[in-house]
Amino acid sequence: MKIGNREKILYLLVDKKIKSAKFMDIYRQNSGNINKTFEHFLKYENLKLNLETGKRNSDYTEINTHERDEDEYLRVIDFIFKNKVDLLCIGDDSYPDILKQIYSPPLLLFFKGNKIKEIEFGIAVVGSRKCTAYGREAAGYISRNLSEIGITVVSGLAVGIDSYAHKAALEGKGGTMGVLGCGIDIVYPPENKLLYEEIALNGSIVTEFFPKTPPLKSNFPVRNRIISGLCRGVIVIEAGEKSGAVITSELALKQDREVFAVPGNIFSPASRGCHKLIKNGAKLVEKIDDILEEFSEYRDNLRLLSGYEHTKNTKPHYSQASWIQGNEARIYEFIGYRAKSIEEIVKYSKIEVKEVLGILASLEIKQLIREDSINKYSRLF
């Protein structure tokens, strides 16, 4: 077995007493030299180690009072070899530079899928697990457009906004990255299994937690710092006042990232958090340009990356509405932005219900309207 930096770090980390913050302190004191850091720990923490076996040398048993799970080290090493999971450590070249800049970067990253380094420019899209139809559309719209111009959409692989963001971004060039709050061998929530597999194939899945770590509640705020850390900006779509998405945005501010928020209906409790963020200075996002403006220095890069043309993709979607005609156009005009029920539409338009149902379905297929709540429709654009 080749002993590299990652094995050394892993060996230290299976020791419950050595916290990553402490490691980072020493690491920084030693100006980023892992070997020196490692030596330091060996010296001051009374560890005499046998890296080959993972066991400590028997001579030192009585001095060493740490609680160590000796088998953990071998188990993890074993796991990454068997499951085609890669392990990155902080000193590696392929470790994302942007993540190194945060206060407490993860020392180790387990990941599946594309090389992390290839991800040049990430934006996090986060939001409520219990999103509305509007949130779903918004997450899909923004993520799809970001991914199309080569930006990687990073999110937390939860249900709701996260999964819609991932799904939409999978289609584009930028791809998507899911950051887990549990071991990489655990799919949580289980209903995202298909999505998880698809991202593992076409995107990447990252976590700092050791394999078999259950999705504990306390893991998620920790995970959120990686989401924001990997990105240059965080977009919050539909977050309640005290949601995880708001926590992510707070972490993002601490890490000196941009925070964006997509506004919602002022009556809807689902967007309270977003509105609060906007009041506190987060940038309001309506279209992709609102995001790109903040990254003007990268803009040329992005354009090179994707052949992105400023006007092409941000062309307002509603211009589509001009090619609908007749009753379809009449109903579309009537529906407006406040949800209208089928009954109202029939009463106003004096068109028979069977025809109205057909028109509503075809407008929905053309993505001009959406069903807000049961049998109530409003315009999307």
Added chain:
Amino acid sequence: MFFKLDSFTLIGINAIRVSVEVHISRGLPEFIIVGLPGKAVNESRQRVRSAVINSGFDFPVKKIIVNLSPADIKKDGSFYDLPIALSILAASGQIKCDISGGSCFVGELSLDGKINPVKGLISMAEEAKKLDKKFFLVPYEIANQASFISGVDIVACKNLSEAVEAFICRESIGKFICRDKIENISSGSNSYDFDFSDVKGQLKAKRALEIAVSGRHNIMLIGPPGSGKTMLARRAVTIMPDLDLEECIEVTRVYSLYEKYVNRLIQERPFRNPHHTISRAGLIGGGASPRPGEISLAHKGLLFLDEFSQFPKNFIEDLRQPLENKEVIITRSHLSYSFPCNFMLIMATNPCYCGYYGDESRKCVCSQREIQKFWKKMSGPVMDRIDMRVNVARLPEKSFINTEASENSNKIKSRIEECLRIQNDRFKGKNISYNSEVGIKIINGWLKNDKKIRDLIYTLSGKYNLTARGTVSILKVSRTIADLDRSDIITENHVIEAINYRVGYGCNQGSNF
């Protein structure tokens, strides 16, 4: 002395002939029934003795043996009281018979000689007709049940004395014959005291029910509490076409097995609404001597399963075969019993545990996971047999007092009847009669030359994550919509309307994200 009369026993819904043979001989006084009698048949000895004596006849003090033939079929029920009594009277020479060969008899005797109702009368009358019997002597109270059967004269007698009077003299039998007129069968007037026009708003659900009834598509209504699912389902029966005579007889046959006092031909479409605490035998049919379950009682009508999600999962799986075969077969070690169950299924459920997923004013408190768990229970083969899934929304209060007239049931019914005629013409000579029953082969035939529709279907199934079954359902429903439109071909508009009845809040749950 020996005497013999014909009677019947029931096997499932069918009656078969049983000969009641009586032999009176010298010996120690004794009264024995043989031929696998059940408890109720054995007890009939006491009833017969009292009824004979209380009707003013003598009960012979001799050795009486009654044989029920065929002797290897188990007989249960109180059908044989009357034929046994009459046979004993004839065998003992107290009366002479004029009509015995061409007639048959059923009836339970009361101790005072009154003839009480029995189950399954109409099935027996049909069997009597098949056996070319001339007269069928039945309890007076339920004689009307069988009186529409032509070819056999129903003789209705109140008590044993009347039965004897009819029995001994062919001339006097006329005054007991009961014959209802065929014209009495309802002439299309709506006898329900509720109507589709009672439902305000809910245009989508009403239209969906119209389509569902037209093509006999099974339908699921999904909506929050208080949205009117039950109200809609109850009214679906008012837009179903009237039963014709043959269907009336079929329905009455099932009902006569279920309860004794059915003194008429049932002419309304059955509407069965079993509670979800129902037992398996109650729903499917069964029991020690099998009885029809709710699915058979809904034969030719509607089975409405309210709060579908509350029904035990295995009961729902039990529905699979009956839905496919339109008949339920209950097998016991000695015999198999079959009951018809050609019903249309309407189900209602909330969209999630809390009930408010997708509701406008009340927020659903279920997690996505819980919602999926909720639907997981119902997914699978039964859901595949449900062509239409329709969301029903709660209405704002003001629309309840809306006085605008909406269409009444009769108007909708006339459209549906027209649509059924079109389907009948199309499926003439095939063994199916509704659009919902067609297979994929026929559907492909419809679309053979229509590339536009096929392209549309591909687009839609991609957009809405439809399964193959879902796509087939949409096409079946499109066909019905086209029929309602009197269109020979399925157009894009029909398909696009049909999409409405498959997607929406809760309708396409089960996909992963």
